[in-house]
Amino acid sequence: MSKPELCSWGRYPKVPQYRHACAWRNDLPGLFDKLIQQNLTTLPYGNGRSYGDSCLAASSALLQTRQLDRLMSADWEHGIIRAEAGVTLAELITIALPRGWFLPVTPGTKFVTLGGAVANDVHGKNHHVRGTFGCHVRRFALQRSDEQMPLECTPNQNTDLFRASIGGLGLTGVIVWVELQLMPVHSSLIDSLTVRFDSLGEFFSLSEEFDQSHEYTVAWIDCLAKGKSAGRGVFSVGNHAPSGQLQVDDRRRLSVPLTPPISLMNSLSLKLFNNAYYGLHKPGRHASQGSYDPFFYPLDSILNWNRIYGRQGFQQYQCVIPDAAAEDAMQEILSSIAASGSGSFLAVMKRCGDVRSPGLMSFPMPGVSLALDFPQQGQLDNSLFSRLDSIVRAANGRLYPAKDAHMGASDFQAFYPDWQQVEQLRDPALLSLFWKRVTQA
Ligand SMILES: Cc1cc2nc3c(=O)[nH]c(=O)nc-3n(C[C@H](O)[C@H](O)[C@H](O)COP(=O)(O)OP(=O)(O)OC[C@H]3O[C@@H](n4cnc5c(N)ncnc54)[C@H](O)[C@@H]3O)c2cc1C
CATH class of the missing domain: 3.30.465.10 (Uridine Diphospho-n-acetylenolpyruvylglucosamine Reductase; domain 3)
Known part of the structure; x- marks a missing residue:
């Protein structure tokens, strides 16, 4: 057996996971069969970019498909x-x-x-x-x-x-x-525009304005800002440039070389970062043109950035709130987070549209989504997260399984009423820690 070397991106929960890699399509049925014989169940694993436990196998035996790369x-x-x-x-x-x-x-x-x-x-x-x-x-x-x-x-x-x-x-x-x-x-360049905003109300007006004219819209929110500054952030939009080069951006990357014993993200470093990032963006609208890579993937420029949260790891909280309740609920969520003094340097808010997915358990719904990271600590689930969950529940929103390590079974089943259809079609040989938690608890 290989070393227990796989985890999710948040490195939480910490449950040993063993890699069983499949490199050839023809080998898949045999490997699948072997894993079931030895462990009863397994779970496919891609590249482990899910944050919580949805990519972790209940049996600890993962069938990794990353090497099927042709x-x-x-x-x-x-x-x-x-x-x-x-x-x-x-x-x-x-x-x-x-x-x-x-x-x-x-x-x-x-x-x-x-x-x-x-x-x-x-x-x-x-x-x-x-x-x-x-x-x-x-x-x-x-x-x-x-x-x-x-x-x-x-x-x-x-x-x-x-x-x-x-x-x-x-x-x-x-x-x-x-x-x-x-x-x-027609180009690998993105024509983008950034606009600093001072309140949540402004975020909603900017979404209204830019969603019509731009393929890409997203906002960074200062999740620690309180009082007059609450809800401030930076709105960023973009379109593919109509002409220009078609060039792959393969710039060199920095890497976080090791995992510090404790999280480098604390209320002081977060406050400093958030103030600096907000201050970096001057008032007004600023247009620029640049490569697609930093526009879509700013975090990819630092490999292994998840290590900065230390050995305990971190959790991401991502919810979506339907349009009708979005502004009030987001206000409540942001003030709960600001009051807790915890949160992330990267808090992302985005308006989701009404294009329907063919999937039965797709996360987005017409409304507003918010995602932020929290260093893992003992009381997170019972204090802040349970407060946020009750706001999401009351607003008829839902949480994103790809980012989740704490959602309760009753919440999941209410958020995703079609889960039973998926359960009926589930391959009995496949089971994740997440699915066990939210359907078999
Ligand atoms: C920095 C960062 C930013 C992100 N931004 C976004 C975002 O903007 N929007 C968003 O939606 N998500 C986002 N994510 C989450 C990420 O896109 C998803 O979790 C994605 O599914 C991870 O893919 P993976 O290949 O790493 O799969 P894993 O995390 O390894 O697995 C994810 C799920 O896919 C299943 N799976 C993997 N391979 C197979 C297979 N061959 N057959 C069947 N099932 C399989 C696994 O069982 C698991 O349930 C982000 C993650 C990170 C780290």
Whole structure:
């Protein structure tokens, strides 16, 4: 057996996880079978960019698909690619961008695999225009433990499995390959605009204004600001430039070399960072043009940045609140966080749109999403998170399983009423710690 070397991005919860890597499609049924014989259940694992326990196996035996990393076919005239599930979005960009194609939807890191992007039905800064990743998936192959061969799933073939697997948290089978419709672009540059704002009300007006005219919109919020400054932040929007170079950005990266014993994120360092970041952006509207990479993936420029939270790790809290209740609920959430003195240097707020996902358990809904990180400490779940959960519950919002390590079973089942359909289609040989917690507690 290999060393227990895998964890989730938040490095919490700490439960030993063993890697069993699959490098060849032909080897998958045999490895799957072996893991079930030895452990009863397993779970697919891509690149571990989920924060909590949805990518951790209840049995501790993970079937890693990252090494299934081959491009299988590409139609560059129409921008349709078929690639193995372990191919990362970074690798796809490298192949597609020079040919004038980009990802139709991308999360805030490019180090996620195709399989992981489908299983969490990830979303990005253009959710209000293009919906989730699953909206652009044409078909995929799914290996189930009771089938000799992978099943091909499309909107018209094995439809139930297609819908249950998009946002299905890796529970319906191992995705072997994915066929994706890419988006045409004329340049690798992004025309962007940043606007500093002083209140939550302003965030809502800016969203209203820019969601119409811009493919990408997102805001950074100063989660520690109180009183007159509460709800201040920086709004950032962008469009692909209409012409220019088509160049992959492969700049060198810094790396956090080791994990400090304690978190470097504390109320003092956060306050200093937030004040400095806010102050860096002068009032008014500032246009610029730059590479796609820092625009979409600012955190990817520092490898292993999750180590700054120390050995205890961290949790991300991401919720979405429906439009009708969004402003009041976000106000309440932000003041609870500011009062707690905890929170992250990166608090991201984004308006989600009404493009429906084919997935049964997709996270976004028309409304406003907020995501922030908290250093892990004993009382987090019982104090701040339970307060935030009650605000989300009362506002008919929901939490994002890809980021979660604390959601209670009754909340999950209320947030995702179609979970039972996924449970019916779940491959009994696949079980995550998350699924066990929210459905079998
Ligand atoms: C810095 C950062 C920014 C992020 N920004 C966003 C964002 O903007 N929007 C967003 O939606 N998410 C975001 N995320 C979360 C991330 O996009 C998702 O968690 C993504 O699913 C991780 O993909 P992965 O390949 O690392 O999969 P893992 O984390 O390893 O696994 C994720 C899920 O996919 C399943 N899975 C993996 N491979 C397969 C397979 N071959 N077959 C079946 N199931 C599989 C796993 O069982 C698990 O349930 C961010 C994460 C980070 C670290």
